[in-house]
Amino acid sequence: MALLEVKDLNLWYGEKHTLRDINFSLQEREILCIVGESGSGKSSILYSILQLLPKNAKVSGEIIFEGKNLINLSEKEMRSIRSSKIGIVFQEPSAYLDPLFTVGSQLSETAIAHLSLRNVKDYVVDKMKKAGIPSAEKRYYAYPHHLSGGLKQRVCIANAIMCNPKIVLADEPTTALDVSVQKRILSLLRRMKEDGTSVILVTHDFGVVAECGDRVIVLKDGEILEEGDVFKIFDSPRHSYTKMLIKSAVDMV
Numbered sequence: 001m002a003l004l005e006v007k008d009l010n011l012w013y014g015e016k017h018t019l020r021d022i023n024f025s026l027q028e029r030e031i032l033c034i035v036g037e038s039g040s041g042k043s044s045i046l047y048s049i050l051q052l053l054p055k056n057a058k059v060s061g062e063i064i065f066e067g068k069n070l071i072n073l074s075e076k077e078m079r080s081i082r083s084s085k086i087g088i089v090f091q092e093p094s095a096y097l098d099p100l101f102t103v104g105s106q107l108s109e110t111a112i113a114h115l116s117l118r119n120v121k122d123y124v125v126d127k128m129k130k131a132g133i134p135s136a137e138k139r140y141y142a143y144p145h146h147l148s149g150g151l152k153q154r155v156c157i158a159n160a161i162m163c164n165p166k167i168v169l170a171d172e173p174t175t176a177l178d179v180s181v182q183k184r185i186l187s188l189l190r191r192m193k194e195d196g197t198s199v200i201l202v203t204h205d206f207g208v209v210a211e212c213g214d215r216v217i218v219l220k221d222g223e224i225l226e227e228g229d230v231f232k233i234f235d236s237p238r239h240s241y242t243k244m245l246i247k248s249a250v251d252m253v
């Protein structure tokens with residue numbers, strides 16, 4: 001049975017029909033990539049799943065998780081699902097982290113909100129280590145501006161996995177990072193999968209898909225153009241748009 005099922009999802013921002021008839025499912029222990037160019041609606045799919053949409057947004061369809069349609073849940077019910085069951089790594093880690101608070105205090109807030117822990121700091125430091133942060137004890141006391149982009153991104157990953165969620169939504173987690181840091185973050189996502197967490201990974205880069213995806217959805221102008229096993233799509237893409245995305249990833253190497 002699928003862990004998450006999206007059925008006939010449509011989204012409007014005001015009058016603008018942004019997502020059209022989106023259907024896909026996420027299985028246990030898989031990395032599902034959503035690929036498409038800027039503005040195709042990738043982030044909007046993730047925000048629809050967690051109901052983090054702006055006021056002018058209207059959604060229809062079903063997003064089934066643990067037998068419930070997330071679209072119908074109240075804000076209070078959604079709050080208990082966010083972080084504790086479905087974590088998210090936002091596209092802009094700097095925008096997400098508060099510059100006035102230490103990394104440790106921000107991460108502890110997530111842990112305290114959802115878990116009853118005897119030793120919060122040890123727990124948080126352990127998650128920071130799992131997210132690949134070196135010298136985690138020291139960095140627990142650091143402010144976000146003390147950290148590089150790659151480390152900030154890993155802090156956001158630590159936050160997303162804080163409550164051992166079943167699913168992590170990762171929105172372009174490697175964009176704007178240099179190649180070696182990118183590789184480290186992608187290997188973290190693969191490890192997450194081995195540990196039993198499923199991942200929806202949003203990217204515009206087929207290189208990222210090749211590195212860690214199991215299945216891929218190709219999105220264009222808010223519609224799914226094709227979907228399938230990563231090997232199959234690389235081998236025989238059906239649409240010229242998919243071919244173009246694959247070609248631009250290959251040309252970058």
Ligand SMILES: Nc1ncnc2c1ncn2[C@@H]1O[C@H](COP(=O)(O)OP(=O)(O)OP(=O)(O)O)[C@@H](O)[C@H]1O
Pocket residue numbers: 013016018036037038039040041042043044045054056091204
């Ligand atoms: N709050 C909003 N109000 C109105 N339009 C929006 C809003 N947020 C996004 N959009 C529009 O919806 C479309 C999809 O945006 P979205 O951010 O989901 O795309 P994306 O694929 O994540 O793009 P990127 O790769 O640049 O992050 C775009 O045309 C965008 O301008």
Ligand SMILES: [Mg+2]
Pocket residue numbers: 042043044091171
């Ligand atoms: Mg986006």
